[in-house]
Amino acid sequence: xxxxxxxxxxxxxxxxxxxVIKCTYSDSASNYFPWYKQELGKRPQLIIDIxxxxxxxxxxxxxxxxxxxxxxxxxxxxxxxxxxxxxYFCAARSIRDDKIIFGKGxxxxxxx
Amino acid sequence: ETGVTQSPTHxxxxxxxxxxxxxxxxxxxxxxxxxxxxxxxxxxFIFQYYREEENGRGNFPPRFxxxxxxxxxxxxxxxxxxxxxxxxxxxxxxxxxxxYTGELFFGEGSRLxxx
Numbered sequence: 363x364x365x366x367x368x369x370x371x372x373x374x375x376x377x378x379x380x381x382v383i384k385c386t387y388s389d390s391a392s393n394y395f396p397w398y399k400q401e402l403g404k405r406p407q408l409i410i411d412i413x414x415x416x417x418x419x420x421x422x423x424x425x426x427x428x429x430x431x432x433x434x435x436x437x438x439x440x441x442x443x444x445x446x447x448x449x450y451f452c453a454a455r456s457i458r459d460d461k462i463i464f465g466k467g468x469x470x471x472x473x474x
Numbered sequence: 475e476t477g478v479t480q481s482p483t484h485x486x487x488x489x490x491x492x493x494x495x496x497x498x499x500x501x502x503x504x505x506x507x508x509x510x511x512x513x514x515x516x517x518x519f520i521f522q523y524y525r526e527e528e529n530g531r532g533n534f535p536p537r538f539x540x541x542x543x544x545x546x547x548x549x550x551x552x553x554x555x556x557x558x559x560x561x562x563x564x565x566x567x568x569x570x571x572x573x574y575t576g577e578l579f580f581g582e583g584s585r586l587x588x589x
Contacts, residue, residue: 405580406580407580451516462519
């Protein structure tokens with residue numbers, strides 16, 4: 363089955379700087395890659411997603427890139443703000459079984 | 475549009491007991507997925523129900539079982555509870571098939587503590 367690896371597990375960046383979180387997946391049949399943000403004590407919420415027929419997608423300060431050949435995808439947050447502090451999860455969905463499998467998460471700290 | 479709701483929000487059980495967690499899916503959704511999230515970890519896929527049938531299962535033993543009802547709400551049952559079952563149990567609903575996105579909408583979770 364699908365396996366998703368995510369790193370780093372913890373990331374601290376100065377407010378205003380950029381943050382990058384990287385994930386790899388194992389199943390070449392995966393075709394959908396969402397990113398979720400989970401604030402302390404709250405439910406995970408989708409922040410951006412990308413399908414396998416697209417190499418990059420942007421939404422304001424957030425962008426995701428996908429390299430299907432290397433089976434890795436990344437989340438980029440520019441001009442970070444205090445409210446970006448949270449745990450971020452990458453995930454992948456395979457057409458073999460339709461399951462969405464999550465990485466272990468990255469705790470992002472935005473330093474003042 | 476009604477969001478995903480879960481009950482109970484918190485519960486405490488002892489080893490060997492059984493627990494049932496409930497989830498009401500978002501209006502218009504036909505699929506419910508259950509995840510276990512241990513402290514500091516990512517959500518681990520337990521199983522998924524589509525139109526009342528299980529259509530995917532993660533690496534969880536048979537004492538984890540579920541149901542989906544005609545109104546697409548769902549239950550997660552765990553028998554013979556173990557200490558390691560202590561976690562946040564997240565339910566997520568989605569609409570499938572859906573041009574292969576099937577965005578998950580999560581509930582707030584049920585936090586289970588096993589003593």
